[in-house]
């Protein structure tokens with residue numbers, strides 16, 4: 467008998483199946499495309515003894531003990547169809563896990579519908595790409611906690627480990643796992659964009675070569691910026707295009723794709739009355755990047771950006787990136803807390819940060835401190851206000867300010883770095899400027915405002 471079934475033997479489904487097989491878990495695998503199952507079994511080598519090919523879902527279910535656990539690894543557009551086909555064949559207590567990058571709102575809907583039929587449903591965020599899935603992903607799980615025991619040993623066995631601790635956790639009911647994965651991706655977008663902006667400052671402002679910029683990122687592999695994204699950026703900038711002999715990064719088109727998770731993060735933040743502005747800037751920058759023709763026309767029309775300035779000190783840029791990264795993570799955490807309140811998830815932010823410490827794309831040395839700060843309780847819900855981080859920001863914000871100022875002065879786009887600074891400057895201002903907004907709203911819409919002495923919902927002395 468197999469312990470778990472996997473439907474979908476594409477890149478991620480195959481990698482997770484092999485990971486489970488390697489950990490001694492017997493897996494029944496099914497795919498609509500029988501050839502894909504065959505390829506997986508062939509690839510598995512000796513691990514094939516832990517894989518059972520199931521040509522139909524009936525065969526897959528027959529290979530599983532009850533209650534059955536089935537992991538669905540199909541493109542997000544196909545999840546409903548797979549569930550619709552599977553659910554009638556299941557019995558109360560069985561568990562379906564959607565391990566794709568699904569919108570958490572779909573996960574909530576699916577969970578509610580399946581739970582009415584007595585079935586369990588998990589939305590599971592899987593981070594780390596194919597390599598992570600094969601050798602140790604970070605797994606963010608949401609659904610009914612009662613069902614966690616059914617698969618906990620399997621999922622913790624295949625997950626990445628941080629100092630021996632598995633990076634897999636049940637985080638809350640219904641869409642909690644997929645939401646945490648969505649925010650993970652939002653933070654991933656923000657971090658990637660800020661790294662790209664720093665690259666732009668060096669390439670276009672300081673006229674440095676890819677190799678020179680790569681060496682700077684290499685130097686950040688240790689220390690407070692140490693992270694997977696910094697590591698791969700160093701590698702990328704050092705790589706050569708075999709066809710042309712030029713730096714690989716110089717021959718790649720400057721239009722970034724996006725599948726939706728960054729956008730969902732931003733949309734949900736706005737729906738919750740928040741704004742994850744650093745993530746928003748990153749989503750916007752990707753959208754703008756795809757408008758290549760408009761940018762070409764703009765380049766012909768307007769004076770070129772400054773450039774040619776001396777290279778900013780590497781330490782200065784590093785401190786700027788660190789400050790902005792902390793703010794990006796902070797916005798992600800604030801958003802998770804709002805969603806947790808809105809959807810009644812009782813989300814353990816520290817646990818989420820802990821399982822991001824290995825396996826996932828945003829893994830970073832900072833996450834130890836982030837988890838610690840979240841465990842101690844974030845003052846006013848702000849990561850940046852936690853003692854470890856306020857101290858770090860006091861040290862690094864002046865660099866972020868100088869780097870952003872210099873870039874703006876040169877006409878170099880730094881929307882995410884500037885958004886981070888704008889957020890920070892707002893959140894350290896005891897008296898903001900929304901008093902004027904309130905007065906304006908009252909003038910044209912009689913919306914009312916509160917006085918600073920506590921008198922509420924009044925109107926102003928505005929003349930005609």
Ligand code: 6PG
Pocket residue numbers: 567592593594595651654723724725726727728826827
């Ligand atoms: C991960 C990644 C992964 C995938 C994203 C990329 O955590 O392993 O986030 O889920 O690479 O879907 O999203 P975009 O295509 O939108 O950049």
